[in-house]
Amino acid sequence: RAMFTSGMKESQQLCVNLPFLEASELEALISCTYSGSIQLNWGCVFEISCTALQLQFQHILSMCLSFLEKEMNAHSCLDVASFAEAYGMQELLETANEFVLRHFQNVATTPKFQDLPANKLRKYLKSNSLLVTSxxxxxxxxxxxxxxxxxxxxxxxxxxxxxxxxxxxxxNEFKEVKTAKLWTQCNTKRLYQTILEDFHSYYIAPRTLCRVYQPKDSLVLVGGDQISADLSRQNPSQELWFGNSLKSYIGLVKNVEWRLLTEMPNPPRLSHDVAVLAEKLYVVGGQDYSGRLNVLKSVYRYDPIQNSWERLADLQEKRCNFSIVVFEGMLYAIGGDSDPETNLKSVESYCMNTDSWSFARPLDMTLSCHAATVLDGKIFISGGYHQRYRCLTSMFTYDPERGTIYLADMRQPRAYHCMETLHGHLYVAGGITLDEDKTSIDQLTCEVYDPVTDTWSAFTNLPIPHVGAASVVLEGMFYVLGGYFKDNYRETRLVHRYDPMLQFWENMEQKYVFHRNSALALQHCTAKADLVRSMYFHQMN
Incomplete structure (x- = not known):
């Protein structure tokens, strides 16, 4: 339009040459102008994007950029990064670089990786977001x-x-380094000797030597409590902590670096639950402690962008030791305890538009200290206590309209446990169980549920008890944080994570911020900033 309406010389010409434009590209652009759609693939998307930029076809350019982001893979991400850098598209460049760092092992096997300039490879290797298994x-x-x-x-x-x-x-890993073909090259003998000495320096290497990985999703701990040394007093917390980075040290030692995010409004609470709806954090119910335990019905919402809290409508019933899930755009508070001797069968749903809680279809039985999560559009609920406070083996789905459908029982009863969705299965760990004398004891055995076959199978036992722990899935691994020992109520100040591929629990080292009965969340960051763009929070007990 500018060419023909702004007095340019082309406005006076009968024929205008466009040497940068292929006939097929022009045909695609004209077709899209009339149809509103365009067929894109990796063979043409960069050329059409360039043409759309030059001719200022903003709608077509937007479709091209959307394709580049959504269809990016290990073979194309480096091309996308180069394209974005060449045309000054900072947001696309950050997305492409993040993809490279998070899929580095796969990207490094592609032909495009071998064409990387040295300065770009160096930048990737030094990034704190580089995700590698070793x-x-x-x-x-x-x-x-x-x-x-x-x-x-x-x-x-x-x-x-x-x-x-x-x-x-x-x-074993260094054996592969030793036999690498690289050392057959000239002038590498001295370099290998330096590397060998570096490897054998592990026993004198500084404690600070570690591979730091700053994931886009960060762990967030919300509230909880610590118990006094004489077991006479519980000290609830108002603090929200987030895991700023994951670190791998020498040997098997790994940990999470924690930083204080903010504090929730009074009162400090434990045995509450958290969820996210429309990118805001909801902290619901629980207990406070001012000489005696007091069950709460208060609800607060945290806006991570504004770093502000808002008091919302109270629950219909006060409740603690319950579960919250996000289901079909609503929050559902399921079961719980209304006082130390009364557990609930009621379910409440929260409507964000009206800021109101209303009763939904109740459970078939009273239930507390259970675990709940959503998988494939269904709410799954496992274990817990019923009205006589007996530990259960049950597993069922709950639907606000159709009610409950009972599934195969767990292998062992458990309560105060964790349950998370991972690779289409439900992983259950921690909590307490019953011995032969019907006495509550620590539960170390773990099991996984297959919803396709409606069967349970065992997986590796936890190395130590985690009763009332928090849990989450991060980077394809099942994290269990904090909690306590049932036999002496001593706090479990450890993080364990389970890798389904290795079938092994890793100890992520002792950290001082862990409380009992806290809530664990995933915090999603776009640029590794302290404030959150969006969050995804997971249920705890």
Whole structure:
């Protein structure tokens, strides 16, 4: 339009040459102008994007950028990053770089990775968002890159190897380093000797040596309590802590770096639950402690963008030791205790538009200290206590309209446990169970439910008790944080995470911020900022 209406010379010409434009591209643009749609694939999207930029077809450009973000994969992400950098598209560049860092192991096996400039590879290796399963992955990536053009790239080897923390490797991993084809190249013998000495320095390496990974989703702990040494007093917390980074140290030692996010309004609380709706955090019910336990019905909403709290409508019934799930755009508060001797069968739903709680269809029985989560559009509820406070083995689905459908029982009774969705299954861990004398004891056994076959199977036992712990799934692993020991009420100041691929519980090290009966959340950050763009919170007991 500007070409023909702004007095440019082309407005006086009968024929205008567009040397940068292919006939097929022009045909696609004209067709899209009339139809509103365009067929995109990796063979044409960059060319059409460039043309749309030059001719200022904003609608078509938006569709191209959407394709690049949604269809990005290990083979295309580096091309997307280069394109975004060339045209100054900062948001797309951040998305592409984040994809590279989070899928580094797969990206490093592609032909495009071998064409990376040295400065870009160096930047990726030094990023605190680099996600790798071990230092061996980083070494193999560097070795492949150098071997693609050794005559020009061996000069970068020493500097790039500094980005690899060899003392963090196991002996089996370093055996693969030792046999790498890279050392057959000339002028690498001295470099290998330096790396070997670095690897054997693990026993004198500084405690600060670690691989720091700052995930886009961060763990958030909400409230909870600590118990006094003489077991006479509970001290509830108002604090919200977030896991700023995950760290891997020498050997098997790993931990989470915690930072204080904010504090919730009075009163401090425990045995509450949290959820997120429309990107805002809801803290619901629970107990406070002012000489005696007091069950709450108050509800607060936290806006992470404004860093502000808002008091909402109270629950219809005060409740603690309950579960909250987000289901079909509503919050559902399920069961719980209204006082130390009364548990509930009622269910309440919250409507955000009217700021009101209303009773939904009740459960078939009173229930508290259970676990609930959503999988494939269904609410699953496991274990807990019924009206006589007996530990249950039950597993069922709850629907606000159709009621409950009972499924296969768990292998063992449990309450105060954790349940999370992972890879289409439901993983259950921690809590308490009953011994042969019907006495409550710590539950170390773990089990996983397959909704397709309606069956339970065991997986690796927890190494120590986690009663009343918080839990979440992060980066494909099942985290269980804090809680206490049933036998002596001693606090469990540990994080354990379970990797379904390795079938192993990792100890993420002792941290002082863990409370009993706290809520755990996932905080989603767009640029690793302290304030949150959106959050995804998971149920706890």
């Amino acid at each position: 230092e061996l992955v980083v070494f193999k990536a560097v070795a492949v890159w150098i071997e693609a053009c050794p005559s020009k790239r061996l000069r970068f080897a020493k500097e790039l190897m500094k980005s690899i923390f060899f003392p963090l490797m196991t002996h």
